[in-house]
Amino acid sequence: MLKSTNDTVLHCYPGLIALVTAEWNGTRNIMSAGWHSYISYAPPIYGVAIAEERFTHHLVKNSGEFAISFVPAEYAQYIEGAGKSSGRDGDKFDALNIAYKKGETVDCPILSDAYVVYECKVKDIQKYGDHDWVVGDITMFHKDETCFEGGLPNWDRLEIPLFIGQSQFVIANKDTKKLKIDLNK
Numbered sequence: 001m002l003k004s005t006n007d008t009v010l011h012c013y014p015g016l017i018a019l020v021t022a023e024w025n026g027t028r029n030i031m032s033a034g035w036h037s038y039i040s041y042a043p044p045i046y047g048v049a050i051a052e053e054r055f056t057h058h059l060v061k062n063s064g065e066f067a068i069s070f071v072p073a074e075y076a077q078y079i080e081g082a083g084k085s086s087g088r089d090g091d092k093f094d095a096l097n098i099a100y101k102k103g104e105t106v107d108c109p110i111l112s113d114a115y116v117v118y119e120c121k122v123k124d125i126q127k128y129g130d131h132d133w134v135v136g137d138i139t140m141f142h143k144d145e146t147c148f149e150g151g152l153p154n155w156d157r158l159e160i161p162l163f164i165g166q167s168q169f170v171i172a173n174k175d176t177k178k179l180k181i182d183l184n185k
Contacts, residue, residue, distance in 0.1 A: 002027040011128045012171050014162035019069040020048055021100070022059035030092050030109070032083030033058040034163060035131070036068065044138035046118055049131040056085035061135055064122045065106040069114040072147070073159035078111070080167055090157045105139040115158060117142035 018036045022029055035049035046068055048101025050057045071078055081096040093100060093109065106119045111144035116148045127133075147158040155174035162170045 001171070006068075007128075014164040016070065016160065017083075017163045018048060018073060019078060019082055019111060019114075020050065020056055020066055021069065021109040021111070022056050022063055022066045024059040024063035027059065027087070028091070028109055029056045029059055029087035030096075030098065030111075031087075033080050035071060036134050038069075039135060044118075044141075045123065045135060046120055047133055047135045047140055049128075050134050051131050057132065057134075059087075060122065061125065063108065065103075065108055066122070066136060067103055067106060067108050067110055068118040068120065069111040069159075070116045071111060071114050071172070073161040073169070075113050075167050076161040078113075079161065079163065103120075103140065110142060111165045114142070115144040115147040176178070 012034060015034055018033045018077045020031050020033050031050070031054060032051065034050050037047055039045040039047050048066075048068065050060065076183055078096055080100055082092055085092060093114070099112035101112060103106075106121065110117050110119070118138045119140040119142075121139050122134060123137050124135040125132050126135075146154065148154055152181045153160065153172075153183070155176075157172050159173040162172055
């Protein structure tokens with residue numbers, strides 16, 4: 001039974017975690033972000049919540065660009081490591097041994113081990129409470145075609161880590177129970 005409360009109830013997990021990368025003035029960084037979303041399909045626009053005190057916020061704001069990467073479960077340590085330390089304390093790419101290349105339309109790292117990456121140019125930044133919503137026009141897509149079949153994940157080739165909190169993940173894969181709803185039955 002539901003009970004009313006004035007306390008904040010945060011329930012957005014399990015969820016897909018995005019890895020946000022940015023670079024400005026020779027300094028690069030990567031951070032984990034649980035609050036992110038497509039905003040528009042045509043034109044393609046993506047948004048991510050980044051607190052102003054985060055090191056990545058400074059890089060994104062000054063460079064005017066960022067990338068969003070999604071990695072398979074075998075690289076979940078990138079999500080955990082990028083979320084547990086600050087770029088102020090050193091280069092997380094080196095510390096986590098993250099392979100990357102430069103973007104094609106942005107001057108920031110693109111994760112080599114990702115199965116999907118969006119290169120984004122900042123369109124808008126707005127403050128909402130304790131986070132800024134950073135909105136970007138997607139200027140380039142990167143996709144590992146072997147990880148998809150008919151637009152859906154190819155579960156024989158891809159395992160997706162879903163963060164549930166406290167350094168724990170649920171792995172969506174070929175063994176995960178799937179539920180297909182048919183309203184016409």
